[in-house]
Amino acid sequence: MTLGLALLAGCASQSPAPESPREKGDWADQKPRLEALDSWRLAGKLGLRTPNDAQSANLDWTQRAGRYRMLISGPFGAGRSVLEGGPDGVVLTTGEGRYAADTPEQLMEQQLGWSLPISALDNWVRGLPSPIVEYQLTRDALNFPQRLRQAGWVIDYRDWTQADDLWLPRRMVMSFADWRATLVVNEWQPGAAEPGDG
Template sequence: MNVVRSAAAALAVMALLAGCVSAPVRVPAQVDPAVAGHADARRASLEAWGLAGRVAISGGRQGGSGRLDWVQQGGRYEVTLSAPVTRQGWRLSGDAGRARLEGVEGGPREGADVEALLLEATGWDIPVRALVAWVRGVAAPEAMHGPARVEYGADALPVRLEQAGWTIGYRDWFEAGANRPAMPRRIEASRGDARVRLVVDDWTLAPAAPEDAPPPAHGRDADGAVHGG
């Protein structure tokens, strides 16, 4: 896949990731379960949201990196990854029953299993359905992904989450606002030699919309946008 495998693209985005201001190391602590549970519930209740940031993916000999835009509306998603150096990109869209991947060699591909589709087309082992929850700092549904173990920091926000064989580290968070919960800023997920590193620049949080409504545009409204510094 030519989209983001270029070594130059990978080095460029890894440099961007490394160039971000380092956050203090977050360590597990004893917290009030009620406080942590309330914060988790606020993030879990978000159905319409978007994020923009930078991602680096590696797994064995396969790797890539680029700009990431993710728009989620209930069970529907649209994820766009673009490599600024190569000026190439792909788009992944779908719902619980169908996924479509565009921008790959040979033309668009479709399948019922989004993880299998990505693995076949790119060689990347990415748990997309679980990431819908993990990127918000909450465990994925146990019925589909099994039990989760979560460790919290002194701020009652997750430091580490283990589920489905993956370990997710939350290195930094955006602070909570009057009408929005705290949201992850820096995330690292790994399983074996598969690794996903994400730096979120902006979150867009919106009220849930009807199932037949189109996904929300990734905007910068005053009430729902969370911006990185």
């Protein structure tokens, strides 16, 4: 279960309340910048509810140009797990050992027997669909993403926050069958440090 939360963690969002509210043209103005954004740090909380269990963890996720490092800590697991990945593969380090695979999906299959579309999470956390899978998108009254359906998942964008003149998801709820993951980001830092710097 620790790995599942660790890998899901790649999608969160919450921060201090912005000084000005979202406006109708904000999404169109910022979308090209979001699509180009490949570096950030976010910190928050992730909750995972399954038919048999409910757990939560703290998440610290650093991303830079296709490489990521997710530090997951909290009540579940051995207190601290680190997921690091990039084009050359993925490594998960826990209190029980170190595990490697070519993709995060393979790593989840190996360790848990089921998989999540981890490769899409860096897009979802920015409010964007993954470019490699068909999707359906519903927008709110201000033209921001409200509900994204992709790869069998339903991603509901419940709240937004402003960081560096970008509106980013503050709260996301992701569902697949009877799985439900809630991601709340307490801090967004677009363009932050390299993975491993923290």
